[in-house]
Amino acid sequence: MTIRPVAPTHLLTVAEDLEIGEIEPGYSELVEGRLLMTPTSAPDHNHAELEMAVQLRSQLPPGLQVILDMDVDLELAPTEAPGTVRRPDLIVVPREVRKRVRAEGGIIRASEVLVVMEVLSPGSRRTDHVHKRGEYADAGIPHYWIIDTAEPVSLLACHLAGEFGYADAGSVTGTYSATEPFPVEIDLL
Numbered sequence: 001m002t003i004r005p006v007a008p009t010h011l012l013t014v015a016e017d018l019e020i021g022e023i024e025p026g027y028s029e030l031v032e033g034r035l036l037m038t039p040t041s042a043p044d045h046n047h048a049e050l051e052m053a054v055q056l057r058s059q060l061p062p063g064l065q066v067i068l069d070m071d072v073d074l075e076l077a078p079t080e081a082p083g084t085v086r087r088p089d090l091i092v093v094p095r096e097v098r099k100r101v102r103a104e105g106g107i108i109r110a111s112e113v114l115v116v117m118e119v120l121s122p123g124s125r126r127t128d129h130v131h132k133r134g135e136y137a138d139a140g141i142p143h144y145w146i147i148d149t150a151e152p153v154s155l156l157a158c159h160l161a162g163e164f165g166y167a168d169a170g171s172v173t174g175t176y177s178a179t180e181p182f183p184v185e186i187d188l189l
Contacts, residue, residue: 008020008035010033011032011033011034011082012030012033012034012035012082012083013033013079013080013081013082013083014030014073014079014083014084014085014107015079017030017035017083017085018071018085018106018107020035029071029085029086029087030083030084030085031084031086031131032077032082032083032084033081033082033083034082038087038124039123041119041121042121044149045089045119045121045149048089048119048147048149048153049068049069049089049090049119050068052066052089052090052117052119052147052186053066053068053090055186055187056090056092056184056186059182059183059184059185060092060182061182063094063095064092064093064094064095064114064182065092065093065094065095065098066090066091066092067090067091067092067093067097067098067108068089068090069087069088069089069090070087070088070091070107070108071085071086071087071107071108072085072086072087072088072091072107072108072109072110072113072116073085073106073107073108073109073110074086074110074135074136074138074139075109075110075111075139076135076138076139084135085107086132086135086136088116088117088118088132089117089118089119089147090115090116090117091108091113091114091115091116091117092113092114092115092181093108093112093113093114094112094114097112100112110136110139110140110141111139111140113141114141114142114143114181115141115142115143115144115145115181116136116141116143116144116145117144117145117146117147118132118144118145118146118147119147119149120146120147120148120149120150128146129146132144133146133158133165133166134165136166137158137160137165137166138165140160141160142159142160142181143157143158143159143160143180143181144157144158144159144166145157145158146158147188148171152173152174152188153173153188153189154171154172154173154188155171155172155176155186155188156168156170156171156172157169157172157176157178159180172188173188174187174188174189175187175188176188
């Protein structure tokens with residue numbers, strides 16, 4: 001007999017979400033106190049994540065590192081209020097962040113994230129382009145990259161543009177090159 005956890009009956013804080021943990025296969029995110037279930041990724045999605053991580057790892061400045069599939073508290077509400085926790089496909093953070101989480105517990109904070117990246121899935125196009133784009137901008141994450149694995153593979157690099165949220169120069173195919181937030185050249189083939 002399988003015992004299933006009871007679904008929450010109120011909007012959750014970030015701490016309550018962490019206490020519950022994963023309740024279904026795949027993973028969950030917390031959006032304004034509500035649990036949002038997401039199925040396990042497809043092979044193309046996971047391959048794109050790995051390729052990005054491998055290419056980024058070798059090009060990052062010494063004080064930064066890549067982390068895959070990790071919960072991030074977007075810090076959009078006070079700790080006692082319903083919170084928002086997203087699990088981006090990839091983040092770039094200072095090396096000290098993992099040590100802080102290991103020592104203090106909790107999760108990575110949006111204020112510690114330099115780049116957040118999402119790989120589009122069939123059911124996430126609007127979520128990634130509209131909802132997460134707005135949430136990540138509101139959280140103050142300086143750079144948001146969206147990878148579309150449909151041929152030709154493309155990368156949409158967004159950067160904070162003050163009160164206007166994210167600005168972008170359009171999707172790039174082939175090779176993505178940038179100098180900000182660090183010099184990088186990524187093969188999108």
